[in-house]
Amino acid sequence: MIQVTVWNEFRHEKKNEDVRKLYPEGIHGAIAEFLKGADFSVKTATLDEEEHGLTEEVVAKTDVLIWWGHIAHEEVSDEIVARVHQRVLEGMGLIVLHSGHFSKIFKKLMGTSCDLKWREDGKHCRIWNVNPSHPIVEGIGERIELEQEEMYGEHFDIPTPDELIFVSWYPGGEVFRSGCTFSRGNGKIFYFQPGHETYGSYYNEKVQKVICNAVNWVAPKDHLYPTYGHFEALEKEEKQ
Amino acid sequence: MIQVTVWNEFRHEKKNEDVRKLYPEGIHGAIAEFLKGADFSVKTATLDEEEHGLTEEVVAKTDVLIWWGHIAHEEVSDEIVARVHQRVLEGMGLIVLHSGHFSKIFKKLMGTSCDLKWREDGKHCRIWNVNPSHPIVEGIGERIELEQEEMYGEHFDIPTPDELIFVSWYPGGEVFRSGCTFSRGNGKIFYFQPGHETYGSYYNEKVQKVICNAVNWVAPKDHLYPTYGHFEALEKEEKQ
Amino acid sequence: MIQVTVWNEFRHEKKNEDVRKLYPEGIHGAIAEFLKGADFSVKTATLDEEEHGLTEEVVAKTDVLIWWGHIAHEEVSDEIVARVHQRVLEGMGLIVLHSGHFSKIFKKLMGTSCDLKWREDGKHCRIWNVNPSHPIVEGIGERIELEQEEMYGEHFDIPTPDELIFVSWYPGGEVFRSGCTFSRGNGKIFYFQPGHETYGSYYNEKVQKVICNAVNWVAPKDHLYPTYGHFEALEKEEKQ
Amino acid sequence: MIQVTVWNEFRHEKKNEDVRKLYPEGIHGAIAEFLKGADFSVKTATLDEEEHGLTEEVVAKTDVLIWWGHIAHEEVSDEIVARVHQRVLEGMGLIVLHSGHFSKIFKKLMGTSCDLKWREDGKHCRIWNVNPSHPIVEGIGERIELEQEEMYGEHFDIPTPDELIFVSWYPGGEVFRSGCTFSRGNGKIFYFQPGHETYGSYYNEKVQKVICNAVNWVAPKDHLYPTYGHFEALEKEEKQ
Numbered sequence: 011m012i013q014v015t016v017w018n019e020f021r022h023e024k025k026n027e028d029v030r031k032l033y034p035e036g037i038h039g040a041i042a043e044f045l046k047g048a049d050f051s052v053k054t055a056t057l058d059e060e061e062h063g064l065t066e067e068v069v070a071k072t073d074v075l076i077w078w079g080h081i082a083h084e085e086v087s088d089e090i091v092a093r094v095h096q097r098v099l100e101g102m103g104l105i106v107l108h109s110g111h112f113s114k115i116f117k118k119l120m121g122t123s124c125d126l127k128w129r130e131d132g133k134h135c136r137i138w139n140v141n142p143s144h145p146i147v148e149g150i151g152e153r154i155e156l157e158q159e160e161m162y163g164e165h166f167d168i169p170t171p172d173e174l175i176f177v178s179w180y181p182g183g184e185v186f187r188s189g190c191t192f193s194r195g196n197g198k199i200f201y202f203q204p205g206h207e208t209y210g211s212y213y214n215e216k217v218q219k220v221i222c223n224a225v226n227w228v229a230p231k232d233h234l235y236p237t238y239g240h241f242e243a244l245e246k247e248e249k250q
Numbered sequence: 251m252i253q254v255t256v257w258n259e260f261r262h263e264k265k266n267e268d269v270r271k272l273y274p275e276g277i278h279g280a281i282a283e284f285l286k287g288a289d290f291s292v293k294t295a296t297l298d299e300e301e302h303g304l305t306e307e308v309v310a311k312t313d314v315l316i317w318w319g320h321i322a323h324e325e326v327s328d329e330i331v332a333r334v335h336q337r338v339l340e341g342m343g344l345i346v347l348h349s350g351h352f353s354k355i356f357k358k359l360m361g362t363s364c365d366l367k368w369r370e371d372g373k374h375c376r377i378w379n380v381n382p383s384h385p386i387v388e389g390i391g392e393r394i395e396l397e398q399e400e401m402y403g404e405h406f407d408i409p410t411p412d413e414l415i416f417v418s419w420y421p422g423g424e425v426f427r428s429g430c431t432f433s434r435g436n437g438k439i440f441y442f443q444p445g446h447e448t449y450g451s452y453y454n455e456k457v458q459k460v461i462c463n464a465v466n467w468v469a470p471k472d473h474l475y476p477t478y479g480h481f482e483a484l485e486k487e488e489k490q
Numbered sequence: 491m492i493q494v495t496v497w498n499e500f501r502h503e504k505k506n507e508d509v510r511k512l513y514p515e516g517i518h519g520a521i522a523e524f525l526k527g528a529d530f531s532v533k534t535a536t537l538d539e540e541e542h543g544l545t546e547e548v549v550a551k552t553d554v555l556i557w558w559g560h561i562a563h564e565e566v567s568d569e570i571v572a573r574v575h576q577r578v579l580e581g582m583g584l585i586v587l588h589s590g591h592f593s594k595i596f597k598k599l600m601g602t603s604c605d606l607k608w609r610e611d612g613k614h615c616r617i618w619n620v621n622p623s624h625p626i627v628e629g630i631g632e633r634i635e636l637e638q639e640e641m642y643g644e645h646f647d648i649p650t651p652d653e654l655i656f657v658s659w660y661p662g663g664e665v666f667r668s669g670c671t672f673s674r675g676n677g678k679i680f681y682f683q684p685g686h687e688t689y690g691s692y693y694n695e696k697v698q699k700v701i702c703n704a705v706n707w708v709a710p711k712d713h714l715y716p717t718y719g720h721f722e723a724l725e726k727e728e729k730q
Numbered sequence: 731m732i733q734v735t736v737w738n739e740f741r742h743e744k745k746n747e748d749v750r751k752l753y754p755e756g757i758h759g760a761i762a763e764f765l766k767g768a769d770f771s772v773k774t775a776t777l778d779e780e781e782h783g784l785t786e787e788v789v790a791k792t793d794v795l796i797w798w799g800h801i802a803h804e805e806v807s808d809e810i811v812a813r814v815h816q817r818v819l820e821g822m823g824l825i826v827l828h829s830g831h832f833s834k835i836f837k838k839l840m841g842t843s844c845d846l847k848w849r850e851d852g853k854h855c856r857i858w859n860v861n862p863s864h865p866i867v868e869g870i871g872e873r874i875e876l877e878q879e880e881m882y883g884e885h886f887d888i889p890t891p892d893e894l895i896f897v898s899w900y901p902g903g904e905v906f907r908s909g910c911t912f913s914r915g916n917g918k919i920f921y922f923q924p925g926h927e928t929y930g931s932y933y934n935e936k937v938q939k940v941i942c943n944a945v946n947w948v949a950p951k952d953h954l955y956p957t958y959g960h961f962e963a964l965e966k967e968e969k970q
Contacts (some may be wrong), residue, residue, distance in 0.1 A: 033818035099843055099887070101383060119841040122821055122914050136484065138644045138665050139476075143341065143436040148471045152645065161963075164618045164657065165956035167819070167915055172413075172890050177644065177657055177665045181485070182963030185618050185657045185665050194842050195887055196383040218711065231388045236379075236885035241847035241904030243881075244376065245421070339603055339647070350724050360676050361599040363579055367721035377882045378905050392885065401723075404858045404897065405872065407579070407675055407885045412650050415898055416865050417884065422723030425897045427906050435647055453532035476645035481607035483641075483662030581863060616964065619956075623821060623916040628951045652893075661965070677861040711868045716859075724856065725901070 012229045013053045015072040016041045017064065019079040019086075020056035022207040028205045034114065037078050037205070040212045041221065048222040050074075058084055062087050069097050069104065073229050076221070077116070078205065080109035091115050099195030100235060103228025105221065108160075108205030118200070119194050120168050127163035129182060135159040136179040136186055137204070146175050146189065146223045154216040160206035162186045168201070178203060189220070191227075196235055198228040251291045252469045255312040256281045257304065259319040259326075260296035262447040264272035269447045277318050277445070280452045281461065288462040289389070290314075293417070297322055304330050309337050313469050316461070317356070318445065319325055320349035331355050339435030340475060341467025345461065348445030350398075359434050360408050369422060370446065374400040376419040377428055386415050386429065386440065386463045394456040400446035402426045408441070418443060429460070431467075438468040491531045492709045495552040496521045497544065499566075500536035501557040502617055502687040509687045513700040517558050517685070520692045521701065528702040530554075544570050549577050553709050556701070557596070558685065560589035571595050579675030580715060583708025585701065588640075588685030596681070599674050600648050607643030609662060610686065615639040616659040617668055617684070626655050626680065627701045628668065640686035642666045648681070658683060669700070671707075676715055678708040731771045732949045733955025735792040736761045737784065739799040739806075740776035742927040749927045756926070757798050760932045761941065768942040770794075778800055782810050789817050797836070798925065798940070799830035811835050819915030820955060825941065828880075830927030831888075834922070839914050840888050844937065847883035849902060850926065856878040856899040857908055857924070866895050866909065866943045874936040880926035882906045890920070898923060905925050909940070911947075916955055919949040 018038035055063025163184030176189030188203035204211035258278035295303025403424030416429030428443035444451035498518035535543025643664030655670030668683035742833030768969025835950035883904030908923035924931035
């Protein structure tokens, strides 16, 4: 059974009553809830726990880490980021949600600013599936309609994704590469745009389905980690 | 259960005793054998059967088609090629093996000449895994060693693969992109280099494992086929 | 000096007075006009000329072919398509515009249906630059605004582009990968969406700039064509 | 005229007489020499200069930075790495040579370990061109033969390159993706394998030609840097 750890900075929910009402168990709680229903083994971890809840032991046992952060990216310790980074390179899957685009771990894995345009206007958005045979879009159909979502607009400063899965449309006139895969070392990564804290995107069934599909897709398989360093020749020395 | 059809032109085995001894049930028979052991539902089809064994019914029921051809590519009818092509676009997986690089169906899907360098010298080769977290290399480790394989060398005239999985090394001094994925329409495609008719590569356990992994990877999931053509606006007309 | 041939089926202009008024010298004439101003050597060719204006001699001397077609794709002879295809593989650049997505040559190079959603509604569109350091977007800035353009919507059934350059936004709610590069053999290809026959997109300065940039980008450089076929070992035989 | 800065850690040349004899003006000197002959404006900078020779002013005026380092990667200050990283995102081209794969700047841009297999055995290598129409291989032909080069072998732990240009063959039995392009922000990056300090690869004319071609390819064009952050809707508010 795939072991998922849902990480949330869990600050909006404490400070803002609207967010608390929308996500009474926290954003991590809402995500954990539907993942459990999809037959994954799920734990949560949050910023204010010791080591942000991401101890060596937790990270070592995690197959897939889901990351939601927004206003406290800078409070995440570099040591924990390095630990998570190393574990991704070793094969742990990572799903970065919404404002997690600016998290230390995503920026460290991407090597770019990960900047974008944004606007909170309470309007709808439409997430188009541009990769119809990808495992992450199984059961999704040609698009996802969200009644309210924050606008994220291009240019999105990421490296060329390995695979472009979704492109979003916003009524204000913008587009966004809203579902992208990457690999780094042995680890697979999926970035997915929905999830502003005052809108209910994580209650949307298609959003849930995408995240469940992505957990399966980023989860490590039975792979050997490559060997590196000095290497003896495989071919025998030719006679002189 | 995934329905696999193994297609072979089945001519070398009839004309050449060495090939017949090596593959007494035909190359298709040898491939079908290990696929059955891996819990797939497997049928075979060959060039000299009616409609090359690829009737509308057979093609419609096939999830994954495996293609081996070499000396009789031109005898494959354009009508059957068009049928297989259409079915790939609709979602059927396709695995093209070895000299199938020059098959009509592969060239039609690629849009290029699919040409390469080659040499039959009875020497060994080494297939390096350059994509260690890909599902197709699960259980393979860092390389596959084959005691004998035909040399295929760069430049291999294919479009940029979606994913590069294997790069081969040959003692004569050549390299080759020997494992490549592509998608066309809703269909996934995997090209894999081993399989010269007078060497026993399809008895190699790692080659078998790669092909089994690839069957799972190219097999269609529960996806909706996109809709095309005239499309009414989703956004309501703005008031004038 | 780069030799450009602008090919147009040149039928709308003959049948439809609105198109004729908009493009009195034909779409090919309008495109040739701004290309000449950009210091390219430019010729035109059209469907109803002998060999569609694409004789062996013309094709052999063309560095970059620009293709506009819409209602008469089926009238283009397979022989000429094969000639152009071969020349692209040998290194000729190809720019496919707008409804050329359904041309025989583009489908042959892509290997897919090249289908899409569409709607002629006389509305505006916005073409977002998602690849800001690419030579094709030099001088373009972050977007192109067109007052009127036909809607082309996802899913666009093309292989994964080598590079995604533009994504378009339409007021009806759709998005489209509207600028894409591909390579096939030694040839470079650029697909660009604008250019419905009743709107004036080829008079837009940024559209013109993109096409000029693209001519430079797809034009063949001083490259050797690879050698294929039987190949002697480069490494000396090891002594036994 | 493109302004190139060639950076070298310049330590081997001071410590090892063989290296000093081979590169009496330093590796940076040898590279600068052939770049000047190719009509670039060239400066050099080395580790032991103040700010490693990469002051704000130098970096601001550099169009293309070439990086060679090996035994002193850890001595490069994080502040200078951050400065160079920021400038790459803004558009400066970067060419990373040989053992620079382990430099702080390359690892920061890649997000991976950048690890590989290696062996110094004084043997030859063969660098195959797998992207024959790319500007970086103009004039190179199908391969580069080097009499001596350090073996670098797969797996090379880098993100999927935007473009794979070269694959190397080594007599010991290994292969390596030895020429790769990436983009990060507005900056283009080229990694190129040759250049062990005790072999004379930078005197090889084809290696020189590749580096000159790459300087042209990574050099920034006249591009606007994208705007990021809060963004007002482009579409007018619909009437209620």
